[in-house]
Amino acid sequence: MLPPGPKAPSAFQTIEWIVRPTHFLRQAQAKYGEPFTIRTAWSDAPMVLTSDPEEIKRAYAAPPDVLQGGDAADFLEPFVGRNSLLVLHGDEHLKQRRLVLPPFHGEALRRWSDTISTLAHAHLDTWPTGTPFRALPRMQELTLEIIQRVIFGSQDAELKHALRSALDLTQSTPNLIAMSLVQRDFGPYGRFLKAVERIDELVYARIDQPSETESILDLLKQSGATREELRDQLVTLLAAGHETTATALAWALERLARHPADLTADPQPFIDEVLRTRPVLSITARKTLQPYTLAGHTLPEGVYVAPCIYLANRRGKPIPFGGGTRRCVGAAFATLELREVLRAVSGRFRLRPPRAQGERMRRRSITLAPARGAEIIADPLA
Template sequence: MPDDEIARLSQQRFARMRPFGAGRSRSVDTAGLPPGPRWPALVQSAALLRFRHRFVPYLRRRFGDTFTVRLIPEGRPLVIFTRPEAIKEIFAGDPDLFHAGKGNGILGPIMGEHSLLLVDGAEHKRARKLLMPAFSPRALQDYQDLVTGVAKAEVGSWQTGRPFRSLDRMNALTLEVILRVVFGVTDEGRLARLRPLVNATVDVSPTVLLGWGIPRLQRFGMWKRAVETSYSLDRLIYAEIAERRASPDLEHRTDVLSQLIRVDDGGDRLSDPELRDQLVTLLLAGHETTATALAWALYEVGRDPAQRARARAAAAAGDDEWLEAIAQESMRLHPVIPMVVRTLMGPATVAGIHLQRGATVGASILLSHARADNHPEPEQFRPERFVGRSPAPNTWIPFGGGVRRCIGAGFSLMEAVAVLREVFTTYDVEAVGDDEPRVRNITSVPRRGARITVRDLVGSPR
């Protein structure tokens, strides 16, 4: 595809996918909504994006299990729910009425109009059907050896006895998995060009996200750089798609991109712009989220000698159930995404609260995972919660739920187990200092990078 055509598609995406729309939005009736702060909508929006780990728990202490936040533009209401029975109603809501795409609209300029996270109704059903074969149990088995190979190369490069930020290394590792296993890129030159562009796309502040709704800002500073990065990433992705379509071994390749190109549902195939949007979605949804969960897992295990010994024993014995439980408990204790949202396309009732068209409802992952009635002693890191049993429905929701449950959930857990197995069969891991979450774009990451020190195990093959 010529560069000028790629630039046109990129510009068109930014224009179409402005988070707050091009015109005046329809007002929403807020009568009868649960209480919430009376601060200006801009202040509440900034607090929710930037300071959620203090703001959201404060709102629950102040207003109870259900409360309303008012967001830009025009103070549109977001009603946040924390109890599992209310969360069940949200996840089970009619997908034609409870739209997820509009709630994720702030990501539209980078993900694109075809993104699985942004489409609703029949479009979402179609996109999910076309993508599903690439994430089937059979496909996950095919990816496992590739993921293990990437993990072995990364973990084998670590220096023993020196503290380092595990978040940085996990980001590098999961990025390599995405580029090699999902994108199927093997050319070192292209990998070298992709890595910095992906990192620049992921590592943006909430201020950049808000600025995507104001086109004139895109001529200046951080917003201009974000747009330029997106254009450059688009050029590389479209080049990879074109080369893959023409590849003589396309039918034999097992990477996700190749499988998506081969999908043919009665003549229904994914176009180049659709492939681009789904690849970027998988990149953003599956790179930093898994990396952050793994960094917190290494940090939490490394804080407790008993946990360290148990993790090493599990890895040596091939006890993948315990390793997966470590990942699951990391996701519970340190949610990477704060909530799952749906925007109402008509009147609806949730937990006895009557809501009007245009209101947004949010299932709070932060608060659901921290409720003692959902998870006893919620502040404690206890992987055994997930061994031999599943958590009660709608109490552990890092991947969302219902028909919109993350399509890559199985891939994420498979990757996490492969990485933890490689780490704990090679090293003893010890946490360094304390850490706490901070907000980066829409995700939460360890403020100090989840610092650890590793030491070789006796008999390690290194």
């Protein structure tokens, strides 16, 4: 017997999951307690959500023959591919993870600080002053340029446009609802698949070019990966490597406009609080491969145990990047981007909001983003 949860049909729960994600989670928690069960079109089985720190710790530590990651991201496969880190599990996931992890840590990570700062200041040069603008699309543009530098060693305007064309289709709430409930080769989902075909053309062309730099693409090529495997990992890193960080930066700027602070010295405490109160992802789910006990409930094989980042963060210590062997491989790199960009902004502008009320959280693609795109006004300091 699964824990109780909302009784509405899956389609209605999916709409709530997209349109009012945090309200949906808070309401279910308040009405049914924890854990509680939800059903959406984003997963092939019920999801049992928990925010209990000890249960989350236990779920992250569970061996792969008990709780399996990857299956919960199957809905992303048409975009990221079947070889993506997001959908792989077991030994193959660990193999690919070990391959892409080194460039995002240690000395390899530290050498990107100056590049990130330089690109950030170049973008700040284009900001309008004294008038409202949306920070989210600007942060998407910046973080996509940064991750392209890391992956390819250079920027690629055509590929950047193709990626944003696909992802922007998921930024519209009506589109996201339609794509979640009606996955057919027409309408928004059909346009999305066409956009992915264009991404494939450009990524495969980049893979086939001779290598001239020391980049992640070169590293992956040396591993002996197939063209399809290379394509899937590159698209995953390009998309996940900029969309989530851009959303976190947009939230940071939206919060900074309402809670001014000097972040030029040490922005990390501010970053930690933003990631706690405005997490970019809502859950990190694992599928049960055998009966699993959660808070006194014995869950059957084939359902999802879903640590709920949003609800857990409201209880205390944040877990913005997940945990266990599926913790975000780019967590350290994303944190570096947040620090460098916020330092640059704080050194050049005083931000203020165009209206008093803060922005609600809306689902954009897989992220929880500012509903109005993080509207801010930037006033030059001098």
